[in-house]
Amino acid sequence: MLLAATYSAPTVFDGIANTVALIVLLLEFGMLRAALLRAQVRLYAGQSLAVSVLAAVVAFGRHVPELYALAALSLLLKVVVVPLLIIGLLREANEEIAGSGTLGVTQEVLISIGVGAFGFFAVGVLGIHSEVLPTAALSLSVAVVLVAFILMIVRRDVVSQAIGFFSLENGVSVASLVVAAGMPLILEVAFLFDLLVAVVVFGVLMRTHHRRSQSLSTENLDRLRG
Amino acid sequence: MSGVPLPVIQGLQVVTVAGGAPGVSGFIAWLEARLQGRRGPRVLQPYLDLAKLFGKETLVPQGAGPLFRVAPVASLACYLTVPMLIPVLTSYALPLGYMGDILGGGLILAFASFLVAAAAAETGDAYAQLASSRAKTFAAITEPVMLLVVFTVAMITTTDLPYVLGATVRSGPAQIVRPAHLLASAALFMVMLFETGRIPVETHTGTTEFGMIESGRSFEYSGPDLALLQWGSAAKQLVLYVILLNVFVAPWGMASTTSLLAVALAIPAILGKALLLGCAIAVLDNTYAKLRLFKITEFVSAALLLAVLAVFTLYLGGG
Numbered sequence: 001m002l003l004a005a006t007y008s009a010p011t012v013f014d015g016i017a018n019t020v021a022l023i024v025l026l027l028e029f030g031m032l033r034a035a036l037l038r039a040q041v042r043l044y045a046g047q048s049l050a051v052s053v054l055a056a057v058v059a060f061g062r063h064v065p066e067l068y069a070l071a072a073l074s075l076l077l078k079v080v081v082v083p084l085l086i087i088g089l090l091r092e093a094n095e096e097i098a099g100s101g102t103l104g105v106t107q108e109v110l111i112s113i114g115v116g117a118f119g120f121f122a123v124g125v126l127g128i129h130s131e132v133l134p135t136a137a138l139s140l141s142v143a144v145v146l147v148a149f150i151l152m153i154v155r156r157d158v159v160s161q162a163i164g165f166f167s168l169e170n171g172v173s174v175a176s177l178v179v180a181a182g183m184p185l186i187l188e189v190a191f192l193f194d195l196l197v198a199v200v201v202f203g204v205l206m207r208t209h210h211r212r213s214q215s216l217s218t219e220n221l222d223r224l225r226g
Numbered sequence: 227m228s229g230v231p232l233p234v235i236q237g238l239q240v241v242t243v244a245g246g247a248p249g250v251s252g253f254i255a256w257l258e259a260r261l262q263g264r265r266g267p268r269v270l271q272p273y274l275d276l277a278k279l280f281g282k283e284t285l286v287p288q289g290a291g292p293l294f295r296v297a298p299v300a301s302l303a304c305y306l307t308v309p310m311l312i313p314v315l316t317s318y319a320l321p322l323g324y325m326g327d328i329l330g331g332g333l334i335l336a337f338a339s340f341l342v343a344a345a346a347a348e349t350g351d352a353y354a355q356l357a358s359s360r361a362k363t364f365a366a367i368t369e370p371v372m373l374l375v376v377f378t379v380a381m382i383t384t385t386d387l388p389y390v391l392g393a394t395v396r397s398g399p400a401q402i403v404r405p406a407h408l409l410a411s412a413a414l415f416m417v418m419l420f421e422t423g424r425i426p427v428e429t430h431t432g433t434t435e436f437g438m439i440e441s442g443r444s445f446e447y448s449g450p451d452l453a454l455l456q457w458g459s460a461a462k463q464l465v466l467y468v469i470l471l472n473v474f475v476a477p478w479g480m481a482s483t484t485s486l487l488a489v490a491l492a493i494p495a496i497l498g499k500a501l502l503l504g505c506a507i508a509v510l511d512n513t514y515a516k517l518r519l520f521k522i523t524e525f526v527s528a529a530l531l532l533a534v535l536a537v538f539t540l541y542l543g544g545g
Contacts, residue, residue, distance in 0.1 A: 015403035018539065022405045029531060033524070106527045113534055124542050136405075136542045 013061045014134040020054045021137040021174055025116070028147045028167055032112060033105050036097060037090055037159045037216075041083050044163050048078030051170050058181055062132045066185045067177075074173070077192055082166065082199055089203055090159065093210045102154050112150050116143035132181040141178065144171030157216045158209050162202040169195050229484030232321055238489065239314035240306050243468070246497045247460035248272035250467070253501055255431065257508040272460065279453035287446050290348045297345030298447065298454035304338035305461040312388050312465070313472045315492040317396070317480040319389045327386040328376050331469070335462065339365065342443050342455065349446040353435045357442025360519070364439065367526050368417050374533035375417070378410040381540045388469065392477035409536035411474040416529035418470055420522075422463045425511045427522055437516060467500045
């Protein structure tokens with residue numbers, strides 16, 4: 001008497017992969033809303049964990065064993081080392097609250113929904129099909145990148161901008177998992193070390209900025225004259 | 227084994243919701259108190275409260291029109307109409323189950339809440355009017371979330387009958403892990419927290435009028451009318467729990483035949499599931515602080531985000 005869904009649902013593997021990619025995007029939105037710097041760093045660690053889990057899921061479901069190595073390495077670097085470094089820097093800076101954005105949280109979320117939707121559908125019409133992951137994961141990763149841009153644009157403090165940049169790298173990692181999961185491990189590891197360079201650069205930036213202006217806010221940079 | 231007639235099962239659905247609702251509220255209040263280290267009221271306390279209130283007289287404020295007396299009865303009637311439309315005890319649709327879809331059920335719930343708010347506006351009590359105007363303001367911004375959840379359901383099942391979504395979820399794990407379903411369930415859960423007046427939106431048993439949304443509307447009521455309103459809000463809570471559990475999250479443990487045993491077992495099953503959900507609600511109540519009034523829009527915007535993403539993932543074909 002009752003009809004179950006007539007639409008064919010994606011397979012269990014696709015569903016799980018999509019859900020994990022979605023968690024990456026939701027944590028990106030969480031960073032946009034987070035008011036405390038420490039909470040932002042924690043959310044970044046969570047997001048990196050989700051990316052590592054996605055790599056492990058692909059490794060398990062599609063039998064790409066070298067992705068296990070990538071998952072472990074990104075777990076070590078992005079979930080443990082980078083957040084610890086940033087939290088150490090925060091402890092020196094003695095600041096807790098992120099610089100308020102130029103917009104209210106609700107507007108930020110609505111704008112990000114719009115921008116994310118653009119990313120979703122722009123990638124959707126490209127018709128890129130991947131062997132290992134569903135296309136929705138690619139769209140989600142592009143949405144992550146775009147929302148990370150919004151985070152960097154609307155927030156007025158160095159830490160949020162750094163976190164935005166690092167999480168952008170997470171989005172790119174997801175995209176690379178979709179497009180080229182079998183990419184040689186050495187390339188992916190090069191990505192990770194790029195991130196380490198970025199961490200060093202941002203660390204220096206944070207310290208120098210804090211020493212000069214006694215705050216992490218970038219607001220007074222507007223008034224600089226040559 | 228001879229089957230139970232379908233109209234009787236249909237009536238049993240209403241009786242289950244009407245009879246079980248105060249108990250579920252009482253259980254949540256008791257568990258919340260236990261988690262805070264208090265002894266708490268006994269689980270059956272809401273029933274005793276109702277009995278006490280039904281034995282008292284009703285007072286009507288001066289100048290209040292007939293709507294003031296009609297609203298409690300009519301709203302309870304609305305809340306008890308919805309259990310005929312949704313799967314409470316059976317996994318197959320009952321004769322009146324096709325009378326309305328999810329939108330129809332939502333319409334009836336919204337109508338009941340409108341009646342209570344309009345009646346509160348008649349009293350001239352500042353706090354009751356404040357509460358009802360707040361309830362309507364925030365209801366207007368949660369409504370898009372509900373609509374998007376319904377869209378998601380409609381796109382998953384190509385219909386919007388709650389029975390079909392339940393059957394779809396039961397059909398296999400592929401339907402459960404798909405992001406659209408998880409997101410729609412989460413968004414519905416957040417709307418449900420708002421609709422039942424739980425933390426982080428409002429304190430359920432608070433006594434400060436300034437924070438009240440749902441619970442402030444019954445200030446001018448007394449006696450049997452107040453009892454009907456309290457019973458109605460408990461019934462609304464259980465109806466929303468049943469929709470979340472039997473349609474979205476856990477559509478198992480329902481009767482699939484008309485046999486007496488299956489139907490009889492379905493009653494404790496749904497009440498048990500509602501109590502489990504109540505445990506989660508009590509833990510949430512004790513974990514979070516109440517949001518400031520102007521932060522509620524942020525809460526709703528988070529729910530909107532989940533619902534919008536559910537529709538997006540479906541459109542991309544991956545959801």
